[in-house]
Amino acid sequence: MAVIIDLSIFPLDKGGSGLSSYVSRALNVIKASGLKYRLCPMGTSIEGEWDEVMGVVDACYRELEKDSDRLYMTIKVDARKGRRDGMNQKLHSVESKLA
């Protein structure tokens, strides 16, 4: 199935500032995958087949575990059969119904 996920990943052992450098390393991994993505304030949306997307999650984890002793990650997955261009379609579908 085509899936869209929201991914947040950050170290817990680096203090509460300067986390953006870790997030940008994960985003570089996501970009290198060639999958569609969208950077959002609280996570990054990634779209593709389940295997592809979870492969990117794995690659992000491996990038950040290199120099972190504790990592936190949240993932939300919306999987839907037959969906194409899901991120754009979801946004458009909601916006078209706004008051």
Place this chain on the structure above:
Amino acid sequence: MAVIIDLSIFPLDKGGSGLSSYVSRALNVIKASGLKYRLCPMGTSIEGEWDEVMGVVDACYRELEKDSDRLYMTIKVDARKGRRDGMNQKLHSVESKLA
């Protein structure tokens, strides 16, 4: 503290299609609050003081419980002292560090 949240809310008793009409009702509530927000593929980011933002979460819940027997909601909160214009600043901070 200034907070940014990611909010997802949808009914579980309406089947797996047509959920965007419920999401758009929640988004209308968010828009009416006057708080900064950003619609994303897997949730909506909202920025403001804790009380303000949680007041909007409450209003979204009350809008959707009107005609739903079962609701699911996920909320991620990033609260940081002294942050201003947090959504834009977070995005800019990550993008400025990309390869």
Place this chain on the structure above:
Amino acid sequence: MAVIIDLSIFPLDKGGSGLSSYVSRALNVIKASGLKYRLCPMGTSIEGEWDEVMGVVDACYRELEKDSDRLYMTIKVDARKGRRDGMNQKLHSVESKLA
């Protein structure tokens, strides 16, 4: 509606060890509420009416913001009309269907 939530809350500015002292402060707040709760490895489940439960979330936030400059929180909400004794019923319902 009766809701069950899963709540995780911890500071991001205290490093990656010693977080349990903050979690236990939040849990003391939850216990003091008198609501049903269940401590789990990745969060605490709390059961009650929407207003009651979100009041406890608010109290947990206020307890930890006293001495934190950055907090992270995740909340999952399952709201269902007419549900009673939901945490026990959910666990029993799944366990009764196991192979």
Place this chain on the structure above:
Amino acid sequence: MAVIIDLSIFPLDKGGSGLSSYVSRALNVIKASGLKYRLCPMGTSIEGEWDEVMGVVDACYRELEKDSDRLYMTIKVDARKGRRDGMNQKLHSVESKLA
């Protein structure tokens, strides 16, 4: 790194009742993995090495996609170097500090 995750997975296209039969199918997959797990009201905690745990997530997804057109999943991951018996240790660490 040793990780503990919280996993929730359920179909969105089956209505808002009777979801426990799907949850129990996922739990059977988790049990069959031999990894430590704990069923909680809002998700199931699973403990092991990153690869092992994500393999179980994959297997749960494949079990439920067999007969669902839309799936929703949330995953929280806490990864910590050198942690052993993490679920029990986390619970004990919090409980020992309660008022």
